[in-house]
Amino acid sequence: MRITAANAFESSIGNLQKRQQELSQAQDRLTSGKRVATASDDPVAAARAERALAAMVRAEANQRALEASRNVMQQAETAMGDAGELLQQARELVLNAGNGSYADADRKTLANALRGIREQLLSVANRNDGAGSYVFAGQGTDSPPFVDTPAGVVYRGAAGQSDAPSDEPLPLSVDGQQTWLGAPAAVAGDPALSVFGVLDRVIGQLGTPGLGGDVIKQAVSDGVRDIDALSNNLGAQRAAAGEMLNRTDSVEARISAAKLAAQTDRSLAEDLDMVQAISDFQNKQSGYDAALKTYSLVQKQSLFQYISA
Structure with a gap:
């Protein structure tokens, strides 16, 4: 084969360009720290890196859902703690009303104090979660779930609870119906107790003048009994919120482990030695x-x- 000067020249130019391109690509890899910059570099590794990236994004979404759920559960636990203290104050006022030396005016003063506690409890029940919804909104509502009407406080939310979009069940609200209006009655067969219904009944009885001692005694006994039932129900609901807070720690550990595994897999697929x-x-x-x-x-x-x- 006859090799001309032109052929040798063209071959040298082609080889020089090829070497220059390879050197430039090696320099780019060093600069970026990535072995796989495009899918054409290594289709199998690129696909593996994409799957790992999707797992990382999912783990980050789960983490955000977890933080939202934890925030709501913390607020719910605090709110039910506040409600428990208010019910304890109400119980003490009702017990005081049984004092035989009290006149109608004294019991009316106690009734007014109970009315103030009732208003505070309504505010706690309608506590905002800081994200445009309500802690006790059940499955969700854009307005306060508890509404005070002439017939008493009614629940305008949807019974149940809403969950965060996550791989694990994470509540974003508490069932307000069960917490505030669904306490098991102390007497078997009686209807469920409402926090506000019980207080309304006691307030009405203590504010009524001219009641005999036996009637007052029975009203006080029934009131204390029902307030205790309400407190027990709130305590159970608060314990459930606390258990959920404890469970979020385990869920967070699993999310962190999944994210770390995805990051490691992505690094192995595309990072440079x-x-x-x-x-x-x-x-x-x-x-x-x-x-x-x-x-x-x-x-x-x-x-x-x-x-x-």
Whole structure:
């Protein structure tokens, strides 16, 4: 085969360009720290990295859902603690009303104090979660779930609870119907007790003048009994919220482990082995230097340069 000067020149140019391109790619990999920059670099590794990235995004979404749920459960636990203290104050006022030396005016004063506690309890029941909804909204409502009407406090939310969009069940609200209006009655067969209904009944009885001692005694006994039932129900609901808070710690650990595993898998799929990359870059640089020297030698092999020499 006859090799002309032109052929040797073109071959040297092609080899030089190829070496330059390889050196540039090796330099880009060193700069980015990534072995796989595009899917064409390694389709299998690129697909693996994409799956790992999707798992990381899902773990981050689960973490945000967990934080939202934890915030609501903390608020619910605090709210039910506040309600428990208010019910204890109400219980003491009702017990005081049984004092035989009290006149109608004294019991009316106690009734007014109970009315103030009732208003505070209504405010607690309608506590905002800070995210545009309500802690005791059940399955969700855009307005306060408990409404005070002439017939008493009614629940305008949807019974149950709403859950965060997560791989694990994470509540974003508490069932207000069960917490505030659904306490099991102390007497078997009686209807469920409402926090507000019980207080309304006791307030009405204590504010009625002219009641006999036996009637007052019975009202006080029934009131204390029902308030105790309400407190027990609130305590159970508060314990459930506390248990959910404890469970979020385990859920958070699992989410963190899943995210770390996804990050590791992505790193293994696309990150660069720096020692190998530096060695490869040095080899490419040596090849490029050799190509430059070859090109410079080929340039001197033209007929004109030979004649003029």
